[in-house]
Amino acid sequence: MILITGASGQLASLVVDRVREAGLSIETASRSPDADRPMNFDEPDTLDFAGISTLFLLSAGYAEDDVVIRRHGRVITAALRQGVKHVVYTSLSAASDHLGFALAHRWTERALIESGLTFTILRNGLYAELIGMLAAPRDGRITVPFGTAPIAAVARADLADAAFKVLSNPEAHAGVTYELSGVAPFSVPELAQRLDVSYESSSLQYERKRLSKLPLLPFQAPMLLSISSTAMAGFLNCGVSDLEKLVSKPRDALSVACDAARQHSS
């Protein structure tokens, strides 16, 4: 039996749809009471993996590093104790190493590898939807300080397709780490051109001030700012991607980002 955690989230719900459509036998776990197994990684008593051979461990949300590390550590310990064989983990691409939220992913990869569990690591690139949302035009122009370098963003739907491929035959992907950045990187100037708006990159200092005025949790501003710094320095264009090993025809990430940008423009 396969268990998919985080089943009500945007990525995991796409994975659930695909495996269900294919008729695979799965159960869902989520903080939502509608799940087959109501589960919250912050509540150790809910970590029920009885009868599960393959666990799709959806990285657990947006929080401080110590919180995420504690969540994932608990899951790995409970999975080991309860006889799970294989964990498929949604991590973050190597190109994202400079991002503020990469550390908890790298910690989890190491914990999984050292656990003795069979693992498959899906190192997801930044979502095209996220880049589009962050770069959404405000008053008809884009000002986010993302520089001009290409960003190897990837559609969530492609990452769900990749996860589905692995879950269809987990043994074939045992011990493999896949780099799943986008295969057609695009820059914010290209995004602006496609949206027919201007792009005037602001400074990191301006962006920091802007973020400080938004109703964000304390860890969120530095996390978001790290996306700007990394994009501006040109580190989000990854030369290596295994996406086409798992997804035959990746979607046009720029179009996906444009749709998200239109949806979030103000």
Ligand SMILES: NC(=O)c1ccc[n+]([C@@H]2O[C@H](COP(=O)([O-])OP(=O)(O)OC[C@H]3O[C@@H](n4cnc5c(N)ncnc54)[C@H](OP(=O)(O)O)[C@@H]3O)[C@@H](O)[C@H]2O)c1
């Ligand atoms: N590649 C990227 O661009 C990128 C960017 C940001 C974050 N991420 C990571 O990718 C994950 C999936 O992205 P998404 O867009 O699908 O996120 P999302 O729609 O915001 O959903 C958050 C996910 O985290 C799970 N979660 C949160 N707190 C949890 C807890 N205490 N215990 C168990 N699960 C918990 C949620 O599960 P339930 O609500 O079902 O319980 C849900 O699946 C995120 O959680 C984050 O770790 C990736």
